[in-house]
Structures are given as C-alpha cells and as structure tokens.
Amino acid sequence: MIEPKPGGVVTEAYLRVKPEDGYELRDVMGGDLRREVRVLDHGFVALVDAMPRMVAVEPGSGEAPSADGAIVQAARVSYGVGTKKVSEDRGLIRYLMRHRHTTPFEMVEFKFHCSMPIFIARQWIRHRTANVNEYSGRYSIMPDRFYHPTVDAVRKQSKTNRQGGEESIDAATAQQFLDYLTRAEEHYKEYVSLTEQGVTRELARAGLPVNLYTEWYWKCDLHNILHFLNLRLDEHAQLEIREYARAMLALIEPIVPVAVEAFRDYMLEGMRLTRLEIDAIRNGNPEIETTNSREQREWQDKRGRLGISDDR
Ligand SMILES: Cc1cc2nc3c(=O)[nH]c(=O)nc-3n(C[C@H](O)[C@H](O)[C@H](O)COP(=O)(O)OP(=O)(O)OC[C@H]3O[C@@H](n4cnc5c(N)ncnc54)[C@H](O)[C@@H]3O)c2cc1C
Known part of the structure; x- marks a missing residue:
C-alpha cells in the first residue's frame, strides 16, 4: 500500500497499486485486438485500441470493465475524494457533462482504423483535434474500391x-x-x-474520382469524439458520414456507457434554446421575434420536438 501524502488527493484506486491490494485487472476491449463495424459498401470503422485499456474492478464483482473510471479519477483531482460509490461516479460524470466541464473526458482516448470514400474523408479531416495517419497514394497504388450508394x-x-x-x-x-x-x-x-x-x-x-475509398488511423480523446459525434450524427450532416458516426458511437458505448448515456441526455438528444425562443415560450407566441426565415424554421422544428407545435 502507498500512504497518501499529507494534504494530497489520493483516491482508493490509487492506493491499490498491485493485484494483491485487492483488484482484478480487466481489458475494456475484452481481449479483442479489433472490433469492426462495416459501413457503406466497402467502408468500416474498427476500434483498435483504448486508453485506459486495462482497468481495475473489484475481484469477483462481475462488474463490466469500463473506461468511465478514468473520467471520474481525473475529476476527483478537482473535487476531492468525497464521492466514491458507482452511483456517485455516474452522478459526477453526468454533472461534468451538463456543466461542460470537459477536460476529464479528455483522459479517455480511442484509436480507430477507418475506411471511407475520399469525399467523406474531406469532411472528417476537418475535426482537427484528432491524430491522423492516412494511406499514402504517393507511396502505394490506391486500391480499386469505389462507393456506390444504394x-x-x-x-x-x-x-x-x-x-x-x-x-x-x-x-x-x-x-x-x-x-x-x-x-x-x-x-x-x-x-x-x-x-x-x-x-x-x-x-x-x-x-481518380472522390468516391474512391481511402483509409486511416484516427486517434482522438473522448471529449472531441463526442463533439465529432454531436456534429456528425445530426440530421444536417451528410447521410454517409452519419453512418460512420453511428458505427463509432456503437463501438465506444460499451466501453464508456455512463459518459455516452450523459452525452445522449445532455447533448445529442438535448436542445439549446436561444433568448428569442425562451421569450416566445414565456409569452406563448408561436413565432420568435425575427425576420430571418431560416431562424423561424429552426424554431418551428424545435417546437415540433418539444410537442408545442400548432398541428399537434
Ligand atoms: C453540417 C455541417 C456543415 C458544414 N459545412 C461546412 C462548409 O460548408 N464549409 C466548411 O469549410 N466547413 C463546413 N463544416 C465544417 C465545420 O465548419 C467544422 O470545421 C467541423 O465541423 C469541425 O468542427 P470543429 O472545428 O468544432 O472541430 P475540431 O477541429 O475537432 O475542433 C474541436 C474544437 O476545438 C477548438 N479548436 C480546434 N482548433 C482550433 C483553432 N485553431 N482555434 C480555435 N479553436 C480551435 C474549437 O473549440 C473546436 O470547436 C461543416 C460541418 C458540419 C457538421
């Protein structure tokens, strides 16, 4: 056992540094080297690594190994040792997500091997916070694989x-x-x-046309992956990249189930209201005070989602 330094923040997990201190080390990918989801006609998103990869679970608890703990571990540097139970871990992650306290989510990383048409790669590469290594068409012949939509x-x-x-x-x-x-x-x-x-x-x-497939390794932290997913699962994103985003979400969800649940609740399926929209709700107005027709349309979409549209 390591003794906590006086005044230092040392959680129980830090104190258990060897298996004999009472934990089991488990792989968040269950021993798999690769988990792949096929996308479009020749594409795929494959999860090839995660950080943390090995996590401590209570021996014999049957607990599924999850990387959510790395978010909690980082957050407790800010909030102290006070909350330790799994239910409190969940509450803490949800609090962090609601309040956009984002850095603890950067403590988890995922590495993917992906193959996509070049015109989708051009959209994807705009997400600058990832580390990318792409197949080189200077070094090798591009494989004969082209995207054909159904x-x-x-x-x-x-x-x-x-x-x-x-x-x-x-x-x-x-x-x-x-x-x-x-x-x-x-x-x-x-x-x-x-x-x-x-x-x-x-x-x-x-x-060569841009429906040719390329491939790359793409590594990113969870905060920026969720940002990517929020933008690319949205119905305004192109259908093809939405398919990749769905595959990526399906791959990470079992590894960070609590973070993904919070992401769905507060970001993906949540809604941001503008001041004009809040005023319209307060005053019971069907329209917002703007002459911008696009903004009006967006408000009508939101009213529909909120179940307050006129044609209910
Ligand atoms: C539906 C849709 C339509 C789009 N249409 C177009 C289009 O017509 N033309 C076009 O060019 N792009 C378009 N884009 C791309 C878009 O403008 C962004 O470039 C892309 O979504 C990446 O978003 P991001 O910069 O937030 O992500 P990332 O690059 O992953 O960055 C994440 C966050 O890090 C911060 N950050 C990263 N780099 C910097 C930096 N250098 N300075 C300051 N902060 C930084 C920002 O807070 C940013 O939100 C579109 C995207 C979507 C989803």
Whole structure:
C-alpha cells in the first residue's frame, strides 16, 4: 500500500497499486485486438485500441470493465475524494457533462482504423483535434474500391437546405447517377497503366474520382469524439458520414456507457434554446421575434420536438 501524502488527493484506486491490494485487472476491449463495424459498401470503422485499456474492478464483482473510471479519477483531482460509490461516479460524470466541464473526458482516448470514400474523408479531416495517419497514394497504388450508394440513398437536392438531400430520387435518375459513377471509375485502369508506364503515383491519382475509398488511423480523446459525434450524427450532416458516426458511437458505448448515456441526455438528444425562443415560450407566441426565415424554421422544428407545435 502507498500512504497518501499529507494534504494530497489520493483516491482508493490509487492506493491499490498491485493485484494483491485487492483488484482484478480487466481489458475494456475484452481481449479483442479489433472490433469492426462495416459501413457503406466497402467502408468500416474498427476500434483498435483504448486508453485506459486495462482497468481495475473489484475481484469477483462481475462488474463490466469500463473506461468511465478514468473520467471520474481525473475529476476527483478537482473535487476531492468525497464521492466514491458507482452511483456517485455516474452522478459526477453526468454533472461534468451538463456543466461542460470537459477536460476529464479528455483522459479517455480511442484509436480507430477507418475506411471511407475520399469525399467523406474531406469532411472528417476537418475535426482537427484528432491524430491522423492516412494511406499514402504517393507511396502505394490506391486500391480499386469505389462507393456506390444504394438506389434508395441517391437523394434529391433539398429545396430548403442547400447543403443537403432529402427523399430518394426516382429510380431511373438514380440509375443514371450510378452509371455516371461507373464511367468515372473506368479511369482506374488507365491510372494503373500510367503508373506502370512510369508516371509517378502522386500525379497519376489526380484523375481518380472522390468516391474512391481511402483509409486511416484516427486517434482522438473522448471529449472531441463526442463533439465529432454531436456534429456528425445530426440530421444536417451528410447521410454517409452519419453512418460512420453511428458505427463509432456503437463501438465506444460499451466501453464508456455512463459518459455516452450523459452525452445522449445532455447533448445529442438535448436542445439549446436561444433568448428569442425562451421569450416566445414565456409569452406563448408561436413565432420568435425575427425576420430571418431560416431562424423561424429552426424554431418551428424545435417546437415540433418539444410537442408545442400548432398541428399537434
Ligand atoms: C453540417 C455541417 C456543415 C458544414 N459545412 C461546412 C462548409 O460548408 N464549409 C466548411 O469549410 N466547413 C463546413 N463544416 C465544417 C465545420 O465548419 C467544422 O470545421 C467541423 O465541423 C469541425 O468542427 P470543429 O472545428 O468544432 O472541430 P475540431 O477541429 O475537432 O475542433 C474541436 C474544437 O476545438 C477548438 N479548436 C480546434 N482548433 C482550433 C483553432 N485553431 N482555434 C480555435 N479553436 C480551435 C474549437 O473549440 C473546436 O470547436 C461543416 C460541418 C458540419 C457538421
């Protein structure tokens, strides 16, 4: 046993430094080297590592090993040793999430191996807080894998949202679109042939379409993963990247169940209200005081979610 330093913050978990002090070490990934979810037609998100990977559980407790404890451990440096029980751990994590006390969530990290079409990688790479190492098209030939949406996933351009699509387009136009992709992919043979004739790979790839799959290792802390998920699970995000976000959430949820529950409750399925919206609710007005039609539409969406729309 290590004696706590006078005045220092030493939790019970720190005091148990060896198994003989009374704990079992368990792998949060249950001994798996890789947990993979297939996404789109050739893509995947695979969880390949986690920090903490090994966690202490009470011997014989049957407790599922979880990395939530690392959040609590970091937070207790701020809040002291006062709360120790599992129910209190849950309360503490939920408090941290509600009050945007974010740094304890950075103490957990996940490393993924992912494969996605290049046009999705371009959106994903904007999340700057991750560490990324991508397949090199300068060093190696790009594999012959292209994204083809299902006919149902070929969307019509939305009339209200310039950035998005909504319902499926008619089957004939969808087929025309898929044929257009196939024609673009015919460049692949020429790409390989040109590299064989000596054109450098870094230039030859310039004629390939952006539905070509790339892959990377992507490591990020839990705070920034949740930020990524909050943005990319949202219905305003492109359907294809939402599929990746769903896969990522499914992979981390069993490892940080309490943090993900809090994330769903306070962020993902929560709602932020503006001052104008709060005023409208207070005064019982169906509309907010603005001439901005987009803001009005967003408010009507929120009213629908709150169950206070007129067409209830
Ligand atoms: C629906 C949707 C539509 C989008 N449309 C477009 C578009 O049309 N054009 C476009 O260019 N982008 C677009 N984006 C990308 C968007 O603007 C962000 O770049 C992306 O979502 C990453 O968000 P982030 O910067 O918060 O995340 P991260 O880069 O992961 O950063 C996380 C947080 O860290 C902080 N941070 C990171 N780097 C800095 C820094 N250098 N300075 C200060 N703070 C920093 C910020 O608080 C940030 O929120 C879109 C994103 C979404 C979700």
